[in-house]
Amino acid sequence: MNVICIGSGYVGSVTAAAFSAAGNHTTVIDVDRHKVDCINGGRSPIYEPGLDLLIQDKAGTLLKATDTYHDVHTADVVFICVGTPSLADGTADLSYVKAAARSIGEHLNAERFTVIVNKSTVPVGTSALVARIIEETSGLKAEEQFAVISNPEFLREGFAIEDLFYPDRIVIGTTNLRARETMKVLYRPFVEKLYHDEEMMRRLPISANKNEHKTVYFETDAKSAELIKYASNAFLAVKISYINEIARLSEALGSNVTDIARGMGLDSRIGEKFLQVSSGWSGSCFPKDTGELLATSQKYGKELTIVKAAVESNQQMNQFCINKIQNKLKSLNGSTIGILGLTFKPDTDDARQTQAMTIIKNLLQFGVRVRVHDPKGMYMFQRLHSELPIDYCNDAEDTADRANALVLLTHWKEYRQLDWNRIYHTMKSPYILDTRNFLPATALREMGFDYEGIGIG
Ligand code: NAD
Ligand code: UGA
Secondary structure, three states, X not given: OEEEEXXXXXXXXXXXXXXXXXXXXXXXXXXXXXHXXXXXXXXXXXXXXXXXXXXXXXXXXXXXXXXXXHHHHHOOEEEEOOOOOEOOOOOEOOHHHHHHHHHHHHHOOOOOOEEEEEOOOOOOXXXXXXXXXXXXXXXXXXXXXXXXXEOOOOOOOOOHHXXXXXXXXXXXXXXXXXXXXXXXXXHHHHHHOOOOOHHHHHXXXXXXXXXXXXXXXXXXXXXXXXXXXXXXHHHHHHHHHHHHHHHHHHHHHOOEHHHHHHHHHOOOOOOOOOOOOOOOOXXXXXXXXXXXXXXXXXXOOOOOHHHHHHHHHHHHHHHHHHHHXXXXXXXXXXXXXXXXXXXXXOOOOOOOOOHHHHHHHHXXXXXXXEEXXXXXXXXXXXXXXXXXXXXXXXXXXXXXXXXXXXXXXXXXXXXXXXXXXXXXXXXXXXXXXXXXXXXXXXXXXXXXXXXXOOXXX
């Protein structure tokens, strides 16, 4: 098929690469010329394990990028993958989606039935909205000459390739039978695992145990599909907020949250995933998606009090971490604190809306000198927060230099293998707060560190 992905960010670039790998002629459209040049040059515009490999392999043959919408004319399926950030009132900013819809409308082909897919995370009713915009700009009739459907994306950054090729479910939201037929054909290789380039698949970062993996292809109406996405993200956020609250209680009671999470997760109804403590969930998705869902529920007089509580609880988690540091150092003013991890999780360069941002801003208000490091996220963090007076360090060891405290916010695996002995001798006071209970606690304590995790009494 001729597939188009509008937006070459964390969703669009991976989606386009995956569809090209499945044998479709795929065009990425982005207004950002730098990203377009990256893809055409065979490079990934973002850091995502395995994506460079895939783009390098397909660029120039089945995959290309452009900053014009001309190819929409020949498309069978057009995926909208642009950003939907939060507005000040918490609702989703649909301006990028609307702009993309107008541009699609200007180039749609009256002779060809095109399926336009909302892959961006959008509020309920956006499929209908996009259809109206396209009708206005193209003069064509929705459902007859084109269809707008919902196909939310569930990939996780850092595992996007695996999630694209081996999704748990593919949700298709439309009652238009022609669109359903097109989507079924397009997704068939992903459901039946019919990837003709086996050699390439072997080189991608996909866990070995995928042979038995089952992907469920699930069809519903557009509104339900749109809400499935928000309901899923909010549910995961609730789960993390819950374990983080249990962590706070556990610490007060003298029990061990890592064991508690394990003991809970062994119940298959609960499951072990998303019970990892942290300084709170963050990133470009959970905060904005819980915000939008909550705002919509309030607008309709059906407030999701559980989601509201999860958001509040998450904010308390930041404060809980700051309090721990404050209790330890007594006075924050004039102290130096090293921060390990600026991204919202490991294996991504995405530094949008991270816990690090909140915690660093807080520490600066207390008069702390902040030194930071992240293996992949420094560039984006610095670009987003150029006003923050913090020291960007070349490596983690440097971050600890003469620090009164070292705080691990993101559990990059390389942080486990640091020269901890050297760090011990360079720190002013060897206090570590490990907000992910990730570092080798016993070994660090034996070295002389004052090591604290979260939720371990
Ligand atoms: P992103 O900011 O990384 O990428 C969006 C891209 O769209 C940018 O490159 C931007 O230049 C481009 N763009 C904006 N307006 C455009 C236009 N009119 N025409 C062409 N290109 C345009 O965003 P993202 O993280 O990929 O997220 C995209 C959507 O997918 C959001 O709604 C998000 O909630 C959802 N989502 C994201 C993830 C994730 O892990 N990041 C996962 C699932 C769903
Ligand atoms: C999340 C969802 O997991 C994806 O299914 C969804 O597609 C995506 O949002 C989206 O809509 O954008 P992602 O944001 O990449 O994916 O990251 P997660 O792995 O879900 O982590 C989100 C945040 O929760 C991170 O800050 C992470 O560190 C934190 N987290 C996660 C915990 O604190 N504990 C956990 O056990 C798991």
